[in-house]
Amino acid sequence: MISVRNILAIAVKELRSYFASPMAYLIIGLFALLFGQFFYAYLDLFVRRSAGMGQMGGGPSNINQDMIRYVLMNSAIIILFIMPMITMRTYAEEKRSGTIELLLTSPLTDLEIIFGKFFGALGLYAAMLAVTLLDIALLFFFGRPEWRAIAAGYLGLVLLGGCFVSLGLLISSLTKNQIVAGVATFAVFLMLWIVNWTADQSGPTMRAVLNHLSIIDHFDDFARGVIDTKHIVYYLSFIAFGLFLTAKSVDSERWRG
Amino acid sequence: MIEVQHITKRYGGVTAVDDVSFRVDKGEILGFLGPNGAGKTTTMRILTGYMPPTDGKATVAGFDVFTHPIEAKRRTGYLPETPPLYPDMTVREYLDFAAKIKGVPPKERRDRVVAVMKRTHVADMADRHCSKLSKGYRQRVGLGQALIHNPEVLILDEPTAGLDPKQIIETRDLIRSLAGDHTIVLSTHILPEVAQTCQRVVIIAKGRVVAVDTPEGLTARLQGAETLYVQIDAQGAEAGPMLTAIPGVTRVAMSDHREGVHGFEVESARGTDIRRDIARAVVTSGWGLLELRPMRLSLEEIFLQVTTDESAPPPVAAGDSASPPAGDVAQGGVQ
Numbered sequence: 001m002i003s004v005r006n007i008l009a010i011a012v013k014e015l016r017s018y019f020a021s022p023m024a025y026l027i028i029g030l031f032a033l034l035f036g037q038f039f040y041a042y043l044d045l046f047v048r049r050s051a052g053m054g055q056m057g058g059g060p061s062n063i064n065q066d067m068i069r070y071v072l073m074n075s076a077i078i079i080l081f082i083m084p085m086i087t088m089r090t091y092a093e094e095k096r097s098g099t100i101e102l103l104l105t106s107p108l109t110d111l112e113i114i115f116g117k118f119f120g121a122l123g124l125y126a127a128m129l130a131v132t133l134l135d136i137a138l139l140f141f142f143g144r145p146e147w148r149a150i151a152a153g154y155l156g157l158v159l160l161g162g163c164f165v166s167l168g169l170l171i172s173s174l175t176k177n178q179i180v181a182g183v184a185t186f187a188v189f190l191m192l193w194i195v196n197w198t199a200d201q202s203g204p205t206m207r208a209v210l211n212h213l214s215i216i217d218h219f220d221d222f223a224r225g226v227i228d229t230k231h232i233v234y235y236l237s238f239i240a241f242g243l244f245l246t247a248k249s250v251d252s253e254r255w256r257g
Numbered sequence: 258m259i260e261v262q263h264i265t266k267r268y269g270g271v272t273a274v275d276d277v278s279f280r281v282d283k284g285e286i287l288g289f290l291g292p293n294g295a296g297k298t299t300t301m302r303i304l305t306g307y308m309p310p311t312d313g314k315a316t317v318a319g320f321d322v323f324t325h326p327i328e329a330k331r332r333t334g335y336l337p338e339t340p341p342l343y344p345d346m347t348v349r350e351y352l353d354f355a356a357k358i359k360g361v362p363p364k365e366r367r368d369r370v371v372a373v374m375k376r377t378h379v380a381d382m383a384d385r386h387c388s389k390l391s392k393g394y395r396q397r398v399g400l401g402q403a404l405i406h407n408p409e410v411l412i413l414d415e416p417t418a419g420l421d422p423k424q425i426i427e428t429r430d431l432i433r434s435l436a437g438d439h440t441i442v443l444s445t446h447i448l449p450e451v452a453q454t455c456q457r458v459v460i461i462a463k464g465r466v467v468a469v470d471t472p473e474g475l476t477a478r479l480q481g482a483e484t485l486y487v488q489i490d491a492q493g494a495e496a497g498p499m500l501t502a503i504p505g506v507t508r509v510a511m512s513d514h515r516e517g518v519h520g521f522e523v524e525s526a527r528g529t530d531i532r533r534d535i536a537r538a539v540v541t542s543g544w545g546l547l548e549l550r551p552m553r554l555s556l557e558e559i560f561l562q563v564t565t566d567e568s569a570p571p572p573v574a575a576g577d578s579a580s581p582p583a584g585d586v587a588q589g590g591v592q
Contacts, residue, residue: 097344105307
């Protein structure tokens with residue numbers, strides 16, 4: 001029923017249009033810059049600390065736990081800020097310019113279009129992450145970090161990005177105005193991050209619920225290099241739910257005309 | 258090829274399309290004529306599967322557009338009112354993308370793109386970005402997109418809107434050349450277009466079909482009375498009563514006069530041919546008969562009558578019995 005070729009056609013088209021405008025380069029550059037800044041700051045801190053620890057005769061410090069973890073946690077927050085820029089145009093722009101009519105009158109199913117857009121945005125996100133691997137490579141050049149833990153961290157980043165993309169698609173499908181889509185997406189992402197900041201003052205049930213909702217909290221284990229099935233399930237079901245609602249939104253748009 | 262049965266579309270409280278039915282045969286060009294906001298675009302969007310109707314059924318190339326949308330869409334090419342171009346793609350990239358999503362096999366894609374660019378005369382702009390195209394080119398690239406998968410059915414929403422006169426003629430020629438291989442529905446609010454391009458016309462107003470006929474048939478059926486234009490080199494005062502006296506004449510009106518030349522509109526009941534009587538009467542009176550020709554309503558006048566008449570039941574669809582007030586016809590003919 002779902003044709004991979006059609007999904008690929010849409011995904012490639014999406015990616016192409018990102019790279020046809022300065023947007024993709026701006027986003028990748030901005031993220032690389034911020035990631036680099038965190039990377040440098042935490043590396044500097046790590047080097048000083050381990051030098052100090054060495055003098056005081058403490059045990060060896062772990063670069064995965066004491067540095068990379070914090071870099072990844074911080075980049076997750078930056079991703080939260082950058083992602084609306086990637087997803088805001090996906091549907092809104094097609095609706096504004098009328099090109100959605102081409103897609104919806106072509107022999108494509110709604111799901112093919114949605115998956116195509118999802119993987120297109122995820123592709124740009126992957127390019128964004130790939131650039132940061134250059135920084136990580138430096139660590140391997142000078143030391144011996146645990147690569148599996150780093151891989152787990154990046155897996156977490158990809159899943160987290162998938163959640164942002166699926167939610168961003170949904171919000172973009174609700175409006176014709178990409179600025180509105182961007183701002184609304186940003187607000188929702190932010191909410192999903194800070195929702196558990198009041199968790200400590202709440203009762204035990206409420207605390208569990210709030211903590212579970214916080215999209216960034218689930219990333220902490222990945223950042224530490226731990227792959228926990230419960231977080232994978234959380235992220236995958238988040239993505240699936242976002243895409244499902246997007247499909248409903250696109251379909252209802254059709255009925256409302 | 259296309260079968261539309263009792264389609265109704267309501268948005269909230271507004272009924273955009275109200276119980277529309279018509280059919281289009283294979284190879285035919287059907288004109289969809291109506292003022293802005295009459296429901297043309299909505300009907301076309303329903304036909305192309307862009308939106309479902311509130312009620313009713315539509316079949317394209319044998320496939321119901323709601324229960325088998327993919328099959329129907331595979332056989333339909335659609336040019337929306339604004340060509341759905343991606344500004345950051347070149348014409349070639351755009352057509353290639355359209356070919357991909359419309360299921361043209363990868364091996365044939367290149368050739369199809371080249372063939373379509375040739376057919377729609379956009380080959381010289383193949384590597385130009387769509388955002389940099391003029392209106393005429395945008396429209397033709399949009400048409401190319403509709404043709405790319407060689408569909409059996411073409412649905413064109415105002416294909417000549419915004420083009421200059423030369424481009425309009427080219428586009429019409431192109432559309433005519435597509436008939437036969439393709440079944441075409443095109444919408445327009447420009448009347449000559451229908452007369453020149455289409456074999457059959459559906460006139461739609463306020464969401465309802467008010468007339469379905471050939472352009473010629475519409476003209477003939479709407480004329481409740483035959484009107485002749487007669488030009489004589491005599492005094493109007495003398496000729497008028499003489500013409501009125503001819504048996505079968507129901508009305509005479511002087512329409513123009515210059516020095517020594519007078520024009521009259523002479524009306525008679527439908528089906529009676531009084532040309533010989535008029536000629537004989539004029540000549541026996543000793544005057545010179547300078548001109549004698551039947552006056553036909555242009556489609557434009559028909560369109561105005563059909564779509565502006567609010568209270569009357571659809572005059573054409575109802576049959577021959579209904580006829581508009583004769584005076585209106587005559588006046589319309591002169592202007």
